[in-house]
Amino acid sequence: MSTEKGNGKSRLKVKINSWKTVGSWTWGAGDEICAICQMPLDGCSPESNFPGDDCPIVYGSCDHPFHLVCINKWINSGGEATDKCPLCRKAWSFRED
Amino acid sequence: MESELAWKTLLSVTKPLPEKGGLIKSIITLTTKGYLTSFLIYYQETIEQILRFKTIPLLVPSNLEQVLGLTQVLQTLDDCLAVPRYVFTELRSYQVANKLSKSPTAEMVLKGVLYSEKSFAKKLVASIGHLIKENLLEETQPEGFDRLCDLLIKLDFDPLIQKYAYQCYLGKLRDRLNTEIKGVYDETSLSDCEDWIKTFVLERFAMVYKHNETRLEKIKVELVQQLMSQYENLRISELFDIIIMYPESIPALTDLRLCISHSNGYVRLAKSLCLSFQNRLLHQGVQTQDILGQLFSAIRSLSHVDPSGTCVSLSIQPILNYLKTRKDTAYCAVENMMTFPKQNENEEEEIEKGELYEELELSLKFGSKHGLARDSLITRENEFDDYDDYFSDQEDDDEELDFENDLEKKKIWKPIQRVSQLSLVVQPTQSKNLDLISYIIQIYKSKEPILSQFKTIMANKLLNSIAQPADEFIQILEMMKIRFGEKHFKHCQIMLKDVADSRRFSTNINERIKNSTKVEDQNENDKETETETETEKEKEKEKGKEMGKEKNNDQIVIEPLIISQLYWPELNEEKFVDNYTRAGKSKERFANEFSVLKKPRKLLWKHSIGLVDLELEIVGQETPIKFKVNPLLATIILLFEEKEEWKIEEILEKIEIDENVLKNKIYFWVKNGVLRFNEETNLVSLIVEKDEQQSQNSRLEFIPEDESESQNNATSSLEKQQRAEEEVHKQFIINMLTNLGQLAFDNIYDMLKMFVQDPPFDRTKEQFQDFLDRLVTQDLLEFGSGVYTLKK
Numbered sequence: 001m002s003t004e005k006g007n008g009k010s011r012l013k014v015k016i017n018s019w020k021t022v023g024s025w026t027w028g029a030g031d032e033i034c035a036i037c038q039m040p041l042d043g044c045s046p047e048s049n050f051p052g053d054d055c056p057i058v059y060g061s062c063d064h065p066f067h068l069v070c071i072n073k074w075i076n077s078g079g080e081a082t083d084k085c086p087l088c089r090k091a092w093s094f095r096e097d
Numbered sequence: 098m099e100s101e102l103a104w105k106t107l108l109s110v111t112k113p114l115p116e117k118g119g120l121i122k123s124i125i126t127l128t129t130k131g132y133l134t135s136f137l138i139y140y141q142e143t144i145e146q147i148l149r150f151k152t153i154p155l156l157v158p159s160n161l162e163q164v165l166g167l168t169q170v171l172q173t174l175d176d177c178l179a180v181p182r183y184v185f186t187e188l189r190s191y192q193v194a195n196k197l198s199k200s201p202t203a204e205m206v207l208k209g210v211l212y213s214e215k216s217f218a219k220k221l222v223a224s225i226g227h228l229i230k231e232n233l234l235e236e237t238q239p240e241g242f243d244r245l246c247d248l249l250i251k252l253d254f255d256p257l258i259q260k261y262a263y264q265c266y267l268g269k270l271r272d273r274l275n276t277e278i279k280g281v282y283d284e285t286s287l288s289d290c291e292d293w294i295k296t297f298v299l300e301r302f303a304m305v306y307k308h309n310e311t312r313l314e315k316i317k318v319e320l321v322q323q324l325m326s327q328y329e330n331l332r333i334s335e336l337f338d339i340i341i342m343y344p345e346s347i348p349a350l351t352d353l354r355l356c357i358s359h360s361n362g363y364v365r366l367a368k369s370l371c372l373s374f375q376n377r378l379l380h381q382g383v384q385t386q387d388i389l390g391q392l393f394s395a396i397r398s399l400s401h402v403d404p405s406g407t408c409v410s411l412s413i414q415p416i417l418n419y420l421k422t423r424k425d426t427a428y429c430a431v432e433n434m435m436t437f438p439k440q441n442e443n444e445e446e447e448i449e450k451g452e453l454y455e456e457l458e459l460s461l462k463f464g465s466k467h468g469l470a471r472d473s474l475i476t477r478e479n480e481f482d483d484y485d486d487y488f489s490d491q492e493d494d495d496e497e498l499d500f501e502n503d504l505e506k507k508k509i510w511k512p513i514q515r516v517s518q519l520s521l522v523v524q525p526t527q528s529k530n531l532d533l534i535s536y537i538i539q540i541y542k543s544k545e546p547i548l549s550q551f552k553t554i555m556a557n558k559l560l561n562s563i564a565q566p567a568d569e570f571i572q573i574l575e576m577m578k579i580r581f582g583e584k585h586f587k588h589c590q591i592m593l594k595d596v597a598d599s600r601r602f603s604t605n606i607n608e609r610i611k612n613s614t615k616v617e618d619q620n621e622n623d624k625e626t627e628t629e630t631e632t633e634k635e636k637e638k639e640k641g642k643e644m645g646k647e648k649n650n651d652q653i654v655i656e657p658l659i660i661s662q663l664y665w666p667e668l669n670e671e672k673f674v675d676n677y678t679r680a681g682k683s684k685e686r687f688a689n690e691f692s693v694l695k696k697p698r699k700l701l702w703k704h705s706i707g708l709v710d711l712e713l714e715i716v717g718q719e720t721p722i723k724f725k726v727n728p729l730l731a732t733i734i735l736l737f738e739e740k741e742e743w744k745i746e747e748i749l750e751k752i753e754i755d756e757n758v759l760k761n762k763i764y765f766w767v768k769n770g771v772l773r774f775n776e777e778t779n780l781v782s783l784i785v786e787k788d789e790q791q792s793q794n795s796r797l798e799f800i801p802e803d804e805s806e807s808q809n810n811a812t813s814s815l816e817k818q819q820r821a822e823e824e825v826h827k828q829f830i831i832n833m834l835t836n837l838g839q840l841a842f843d844n845i846y847d848m849l850k851m852f853v854q855d856p857p858f859d860r861t862k863e864q865f866q867d868f869l870d871r872l873v874t875q876d877l878l879e880f881g882s883g884v885y886t887l888k889k
Contacts, residue, residue, distance in 0.1 A: 014738050016731070025701070050663060
């Protein structure tokens with residue numbers, strides 16, 4: 001009998017009126033921090049108010065991720081090594097995805 | 098007999114004897130000769146008459162010796178009281194009083210009596226006192242009273258009159274305070290009493306002191322002072338209750354304010370109030386929110402009494418110190434801060450706004466300068482920006498005053514101005530400056546506990562109302578920003594944005610899913626047209642219409658709250674992964690759409706958090722059963738749509754979850770009469786028979802049908818079930834305490850009653866108390882100050 005029950009079409013129907021749950025987003029860059037502002041990549045740089053769309057991350061061609069605002073600030077700061085990745089000192093260029 | 102006759106003769110003389118003082122001499126002689134007894138007999142009969150009409154007018158002692166002699170005579174008479182009794186009963190008649198007051202004799206005699214014999218004097222004084230009291234309180238002015246008073250004043254009884262009059266009026270006042278005024282706080286009574294003194298009492302005194310205005314003024318001042326101090330004493334003793342009644346008790350407070358401004362008894366007030374706080378408020382039996390409520394009322398009441406703030410700061414320190422030791426103070430304070438007026442859905446009664454919420458509203462209205470200035474004084478933190486704000490504001494003010502724009506201005510020592518500004522802070526008339534929030538900050542000498550508590554509570558509230566608009570929080574947050582400074586609320590700001598974004602994303606994404614499903618449907622339908630039979634296709638279409646959404650109800654509309662995890666408090670999840678049920682698939686699909694829309698962002702599910710509103714329909718049964726359960730429970734029951742019977746192991750294959758957790762969750766459905774679990778075969782099956790379902794609803798019926806199975810087994814499964822429930826409760830409690838820090842027994846009980854609905858939480862308070870006690874003995878929980886906390 002049990003096998004019959006187990007295989008047969010169930011007599012139960014579940015009507016879902018609403019399914020509320022919680023998710024969290026990530027850039028998928030792990031728990032790393034932005035080497036410039038020392039804030040988590042999933043967080044936001046001190047300059048921006050909100051993480052996520054308002055504070056996106058970018059990768060250099062060397063695969064080092066930074067907050068976009070942070071790396072722009074670095075590049076535009078006019079210092080000596082501003083054309084290089086702050087981490088590995090390779091010439092900086094944005095990675096194209 | 099001879100002697101009696103002698104007395105009679107002597108005393109019946111009606112005309113004054115030619116020789117001055119002769120009569121007195123005779124009396125003295127007779128007395129010393131030993132005719133006293135006979136005199137007494139005669140005296141009893143005639144003394145009153147004689148005294149009234151004959152003797153007193155005739156007795157004119159000419160020197161002190163005579164006075165003393167006469168006194169001795171009267172004294173020796175046992176009934177010497179007859180004299181004053183006569184005098185004072187008769188004094189009430191105008192004529193007698195008049196006569197007496199004109200007769201130097203009576204005056205002298207009485208004086209003599211008073212000077213020589215103390216006990217007599219005492220009695221006389223008592224009878225005068227009685228007389229005065231009787232007269233003073235009569236509504237109409239007693240006739241002849243002024244005469245009497247004249248006489249008494251002549252007799253040097255002035256201090257005595259005053260003393261008795263005071264006693265009498267103050268007694269009356271005390272009666273009035275104790276009967277009419279005590280316990281009545283919602284009307285002013287002081288001015289009534291004062292009026293009574295100024296009119297009624299002073300009129301009486303005016304009879305005594307006639308035109309002695311300065312004297313009258315002095316008396317008035319003295320009496321009013323007495324009234325004030327009595328009133329003050331009464332109200333100070335009642336202050337705790339007056340505070341409870343605030344704001345209805347404002348009239349009483351206004352009166353007290355007037356009194357205490359004269360007496361300067363602020364310290365006494367504070368001392369007495371501290372004592373009643375200690376005795377009635379600051380112990381374990383009182384809940385923290387009640388202490389806070391009393392604190393707020395106290396601050397407001399006392400600021401009303403003493404605008405300078407001295408009373409407040411002297412009295413409430415013990416409360417602040419005590420609150421610091423309570424772990425849920427910040428929690429309760431923030432809850433209060435977030436209690437905005439709204440209609441409670443369940444009960445019809447309106448929720449009153451919290452006192453601290455009112456404060457927030459005020460800072461919204463008036464700006465935050467005062468509050469912030471106080472805060473930085475209290476916290477002594479390096480709140481330079483607050484100071485800067487403050488000073489720059491000051492400077493503006495100075496410019497308005499148009500001081501000459503010289504350099505001197507820069508040298509003005511600002512803190513002095515600040516302090517003077519501060520004294521304005523607690524003006525009760527400007528309630529905007531009376532800032533309760535700063536007192537809460539004072540407890541911790543820092544804003545931090547309040548701010549972090551605010552963050553936690555807001556996060557919890559948002560998580561509990563997933564997909565609800567968060568407008569009310571936006572408003573509160575705005576007010577908080579004004580009150581505490583914007584920089585503290587980055588996290589909260591982000592949380593609220595997450596909520597708003599989530600709503601937008603999910604509408605967007607669900608729309609996309611719906612559309613793409615339609616397209617897929619069409620494609621599939623196109624492909625399958627050839628193979629599928631007409632009927633099947635129609636069925637599909639019908640279904641689609643029925644559900645009004647997708648081709649069938651496989652796709653579940655997920656309404657998620659998508660959080661920026663770093664800015665939210667840590668969530669309490671039960672780990673499980675479901676890629677199998679339609680819920681799991683719907684979530685996966687949602688996440689995919691998200692990563693398409695928001696590339697390269699990804700969505701990670703917190704599967705176990707949330708709330709699912711579902712209805713179970715079982716074929717053959719008419720009414721669907723409604724549940725609101727957490728997503729894990731919903732996921733489990735979804736499996737039984739596919740087939741009616743699952744082995745535990747099978748479920749574990751489909752859903753990644755801890756076996757014990759799974760069993761606990763299954764017990765939920767077992768308890769609700771939806772599933773049946775056979776422990777021997779590890780088989781979970783759907784209950785379809787109506788009768789069975791009903792019987793399963795009752796917990797006691799949860800005994801294996803097979804009676805042959807040992808009773809032991811049955812009880813053990815009962816126990817197990819109970820244990821499973823308790824496990825659920827325990828988990829609830831732990832989660833609540835992790836989120837909220839600490840809770841009182843009633844809070845936990847009520848929350849479980851509210852949230853654990855589906856295995857209806859049916860424990861009595863006693864049973865539940867036992868359960869909590871057990872958790873405490875198991876070192877899981879800690880109990881102190883009336884609240885439970887997690888044992889660290």
